[in-house]
Each structure stands twice: as structure tokens, then as C-alpha cells.
Amino acid sequence: MDGDGADDDEDVESVLSDIKSHPGNVSLNSLLDEISKLKQVRAVSIPAKAFTGIGVQVINAWRARASAAAPSHLRRFSPEARRVLLAALLFQRQREITDTLVELLNSTVHRINARAEKKVTEAFVAEFTKVRGKAGLLGKIAAASLGAPDGSVRSVVFPAAGGEKTLKDLVAEMKATNADFARSKREVFKSSYSNHYRSGLMKLLGVLDFRSSNDQHKPVMDALKLIERHKDSSTTYLPLGETIPLEGVVRKDWMEFAIFTPDKGPKRVMHTVYEACVFQALRDRLRCKEIWVVGADKWRNPDDDLPDDFEVRRAEYYEKLNKPRESPRGTARSWAGPAASVRSAGPCASRPCSGCRDRSPTTRSRPCWHSSAACATRRSSC
Numbered sequence: 495m496d497g498d499g500a501d502d503d504e505d506v507e508s509v510l511s512d513i514k515s516h517p518g519n520v521s522l523n524s525l526l527d528e529i530s531k532l533k534q535v536r537a538v539s540i541p542a543k544a545f546t547g548i549g550v551q552v553i554n555a556w557r558a559r560a561s562a563a564a565p566s567h568l569r570r571f572s573p574e575a576r577r578v579l580l581a582a583l584l585f586q587r588q589r590e591i592t593d594t595l596v597e598l599l600n601s602t603v604h605r606i607n608a609r610a611e612k613k614v615t616e617a618f619v620a621e622f623t624k625v626r627g628k629a630g631l632l633g634k635i636a637a638a639s640l641g642a643p644d645g646s647v648r649s650v651v652f653p654a655a656g657g658e659k660t661l662k663d664l665v666a667e668m669k670a671t672n673a674d675f676a677r678s679k680r681e682v683f684k685s686s687y688s689n690h691y692r693s694g695l696m697k698l699l700g701v702l703d704f705r706s707s708n709d710q711h712k713p714v715m716d717a718l719k720l721i722e723r724h725k726d727s728s729t730t731y732l733p734l735g736e737t738i739p740l741e742g743v744v745r746k747d748w749m750e751f752a753i754f755t756p757d758k759g760p761k762r763v764m765h766t767v768y769e770a771c772v773f774q775a776l777r778d779r780l781r782c783k784e785i786w787v788v789g790a791d792k793w794r795n796p797d798d799d800l801p802d803d804f805e806v807r808r809a810e811y812y813e814k815l816n817k818p819r820e821s822p823r824g825t826a827r828s829w830a831g832p833a834a835s836v837r838s839a840g841p842c843a844s845r846p847c848s849g850c851r852d853r854s855p856t857t858r859s860r861p862c863w864h865s866s867a868a869c870a871t872r873r874s875s876c
Contacts, residue, residue, distance in 0.1 A: 507564065507565045509534060510565060512530075512531060512534065513531055513534060513535060513583075513584070513587055514561055514583075514587070515531075517594050517598065520598060520601040520602060520605055522602075522690060522691060522693070522694045524598060525595070525598050525599075525602065525694040525695075525697075525698065526694055526697070528591055528594050528595050528598060529595065529694075529697055529698065529701055531587075531591050532588065532591045532592065532595065532701055533701065535584050535587055535588045535591065536588065538584050540581055540584050540585050540588065542789070544581060544585060545581075545582070545585060553582050553585065553586065554586070556578060556579050556582035556583075557579075557582045557583045557585075557586045557587075559579055560579035560580055560582060560583035561583055563579075568580070588789060589789060589790060589791040590791065592702065592787060592789045592790040592791070592793070593790050593791055593792045593793055595698060595701070595702060596702070596780060596787055596790060596792075596793045598698075599695065599698055599702075599773070599776070599777065599780070600777050600780060600781065602691055602694075602695065603773050603774055603776075603777045604777070606683055606686050606687055606691060607679075607683060607774075609682075609686060610679045610680075610682035610683040610686060611679050613682050614678045614679045614682055631655060631656070631660070631664075634654045634655070635651055635654045635655055637654070638650050638651065638653070638654035639651065639654075677750075680747070680748060680751055681751070683770060684751065684766065684767050684770055687766065687769070687770045687773075688766040688770075692766065692769065695769075695773060696721075696722075696725040696769075699718065699721070699722045699725065700722070700725075702787050702788075703787065703788035703789070704718055704776070704785055704786070704787055704788075705785070705786055705787070705788060705795065706779070706784060706785045706786070707786075707795070707796075707797065708784055710742075710784075711742070711779055711784050711785060713739035713740075713741060713742040713743050714739075714742060714743055714772070714775045714776060714779055714785065715785070716737075716739050717738075717739045717743045717768075717772045717775070718772060718776065720732070720736060720738065720739075721768065721769045721772055724765070727765065729765055730764065730765060731754065731762040731763060731764060731765055732762070732763045732764075732765050732768060734760065734762075738763050738768070740752075740763075742775070743768075743771055743772055743775050744768065744771040744775075745771065745774070745775075748767070748771050751764065751767050752764055752767045752768050752771055780793065783796045
């Protein structure tokens with residue numbers, strides 16, 4: 495950006511255009527493109543605390559200015575101003591691209607599952623023909639079999655059942671149970687993951703840093719580290735010497751696919767099946783923010799959702815957000831029903847109880863509706 499050559503200008507414009515671009519639809523190519531973008535932004539190494547103490551609105555204004563300007567226009571600024579504008583752009587884009595990658599991860603896992611369900615549903619519908627009168631059919635087959643116990647199935651059972659097709663329809667109907675449907679869906683999920691999406695999702699683990707503040711989700715974190723260590727392995731099973739978390743990672747209905755039990759020797763864990771289970775568990779934890787991502791904005795550490803000085807500067811933050819500190823009067827009236835049951839126990843006259851005197855000026859003047867007994871036990875809710 496500080497050079498003067500036309501070739502440099504074209505290269506910078508190409509890189510900036512790539513970084514500014516929005517992601518495409520959910521696909522493997524979109525995932526790989528966003529990973530490439532994030533690597534380009536990280537190559538500049540903008541410090542994480544570069545804009546500490548500067549308001550978000552100011553950073554967004556700098557970013558918007560840099561985003562709208564072409565490289566040739568940015569050259570008109572002084573070197574210091576140009577670097578600040580570009581740093582703001584890269585700082586914000588790094589957080590946005592990280593968020594996009596997490597959303598692509600969630601959407602990709604959901605898409606694999608949805609497509610598997612659609613494919614299996616279509617297959618079951620195509621094969622399924624409901625056989626009516628199964629009880630009567632069973633009786634006819636039983637009578638015919640007892641009448642000619644030495645006869646062949648084709649000469650005795652098929653005619654009694656109404657033909658070979660009736661028996662095939664009956665077998666297809668019996669297979670079309672919830673358990674069989676779920677089993678087929680898992681097989682398609684595993685196949686789709688292994689043959690198409692695995693390469694992109696494993697590359698994603700190399701650029702995103704997942705964390706959790708809750709030890710309850712340590713099995714998922716350990717499982718992520720495990721599959722990342724063996725991402726280049728093409729073995730069918732995970733190594734025997736590894737400690738492989740199963741509880742809290744592999745769902746019960748996936749156990750039969752994830753665990754292989756040989757006739758002799760210890761049980762083995764199927765490599766790609768286990769990876770698919772880990773990504774499903776990761777998606778579930780990300781969506782409830784039990785697992786978060788370093789450098790993200792939307793998917794950041796939930797402990798950082800509020801500023802450190804929020805309790806001290808609460809009024810100032812509410813004013814900046816243009817939000818009321820007290821609930822509207824209409825909201826208070828909507829709770830008249832629950833309040834009436836407590837009020838019937840006997841109001842504390844028109845003066846608030848000692849617990850209610852700590853209320854804000856807007857509510858302190860209202861009569862206290864607690865009973866005298868409730869005042870002693872519910873002061874924290876006054």
C-alpha cells in the first residue's frame with residue numbers, strides 16, 4: 495500500500511477485494527474461501543488489543559471508510575491515517591470472518607444431516623408399500639404351510655400370500671421403522687461427511703481456536719484435539735494407545751457405528767465416524783455458547799458480553815444504548831395477575847416496607863403490595 499508501482503496497486507486491490515467480499519452459499523468452496531481470507535488477514539498480525547479504549551462506533555466508522563475506498567483513494571491519506579483505516583478494516587474483518595466460519599461449520603453439519611434425512615426419506619418412500627390385513631395374511635400362510643409341510647416356499651407360501659410381490663412389500667414395510675430409518679440416515683451422513691466435507695472441516699480446525707470455560711464439556715474439547723492430531727491419517731480406526739472420549743461426544747444412537755467389536759481383541763473406534771460425531775457435538779455446544787471461539791465477535795467468550803466496568807457505569811451504558819433502566823408501566827400492569835394473589839394476603843398500607851425503600855425513585859412512590867410476612871422474605875425482589 496505504501497509502494498508506488500502499478501503492479502503493487504493491482505496486487506493490493508486484489509487482496510483487499512478478496513478480504514472485503516462476502517461469503518457465498520453454504521458449501522465446501524465457501525468454507526475454503528473463508529479459511530483463505532482469514533489466513534490473509536492474520537498474516538498482517540493486527541494486535542488483539544490494538545483498539546482497546548476506542549469506541550466500537552469509531553472503529554466501525556474507520557472500517558466503513560476503508561472498505562468503501564479503493565487503494566488509489568487510500569493513498570491520498572497520510573501514511574498514519576491510512577494505516578489506522580486499514581488496521582480498523584482488518585481488525586473488524588478478522589472477527590467477522592471468524593464468525594462466518596463458525597456459522598459455516600454449524601450450517602455444514604446441519605446440511606449434511608438434512609440431506610441425509612431427505613435422501614433416506616425418498617428411498618424409503620420409493621420402496622414402501624403398505625400391506626393391509628397382515629394378521630389374515632399370516633393366518634393364510636400358516637394354514638398353507640401346515641397343509642403342505644414338505645412343499646417348497648414358492649409353491650406353498652407364495653400363492654397363500656398373494657404372490658411374491660406381497661411378501662417383498664411386507665419386508666420393505668417392516669424395515670421402514672424409526673430405528674431402521676435412523677440407522678440408514680446415519681450411514682448416509684457418514685458417507686457424505688467422509689467423501690466430501692471432511693477435508694474442509696478438518697482445515698477449519700486448523701484456523702479456529704475453540705475454548706470452553708466449563709469442565710463439563712472437556713470431553714468435546716479433548717475429542718477436538720484428538721481428531722486434529724490424526725487429521726492426516728487414513729486409517730480405518732483410531733490408534734489403540736489414544737484416550738478416546740466417548741461419553742458426551744458420541745450419541746447413544748451412534749455407538750453401533752462408532753464402535754467396532756471384533757471376534758478377538760479390543761473394541762476399536764471408527765475414525766471418520768468418530769469425527770462426524772465430534773462435529774455434531776461441537777455444533778450443539780457452539781449454539782448454546784458452552785464452547786466459544788477466540789477472536790470471534792458473535793461466538794466470543796460469553797464472559798466478555800458485558801464490559802468489565804458495566805456495574806459501575808451501568809447508567810452511562812444504558813444511555814448510550816438508548817435503553818430504559820426501568821421496565822415500562824405496561825409491563826408492570828401485565829403482572830397484575832401474579833401480584834393480586836400476593837396482595838390478597840394483606841398490603842403493607844401505603845408506605846413501602848423497609849426492603850422496598852431501596853427501589854428506584856420511579857417505583858418507590860408506588861404502594862407496596864407485599865404482605866407483611868412477604869416483606870420479610872421477599873425483600874430481594876422488591
